[in-house]
Amino acid sequence: MDNKVFDEKEMRFHTRKWVKPEDLNPNQSLFGGRLLQWIDEEAALYAIIQLENTHVVTKFISEINFIASPRQGDIIEIGIVATRFGNTSLTLRCEVRNKITHEPILTIDRMVFVNLDKEGKPTPHGKTAITFVAERLLKSS
Structure with a gap:
């Protein structure tokens, strides 16, 4: 079943990320779409690294x-944590905060990424817990 919670x-x-003039909206604050772009990219990279597969959506x-x-x-800094490993999916939680003050900027409770095979079909990933690259390197030595 697709519900391994840990x-x-x-x-x-x-x-x-450093908020630059090209990132601003007409109110002279960070454009929400730019922030969501940064978050989606960071979360996708996190999922790719955790699932060890570049075919993740x-x-x-x-x-x-x-x-x-x-x-x-x-x-600003973007924080990601895995909250659930499904059979073919990985669920993440995201927080964005000001790096200097640590004041919260944004939260997203659930972002779900699906592991795909080379044909673009959902495929089991076999993962059940967060691993770190350093741990993987130690195991392969």
Whole structure:
């Protein structure tokens, strides 16, 4: 069944972005679409690394809660944590915060990514827990 839930690990903030003039909306704050682009890319990379497969797609993104509006010059960081491993899917949670103040900017409770075969069909990934590249390298040595 597609519902292997595990104890949530600590949120890890891997990516930092500097809000530049080209990222702003007419209100002179970060354009929400740009932030969502950064989040989707970071989450997809996280899923690809966890599932060890470059054929991964975004299936679902739950409610997006914009809490604050970053301004030009702010440094933000994107945090991702896996919350569920399904048979063919991986569910993530995302938080974005100001790097300097740690004030929250955005939360997304669920982002679901699906593992695909080379023909683009959902395929089991066989993963049940978060692993890190360093751990994988140690196991293969």
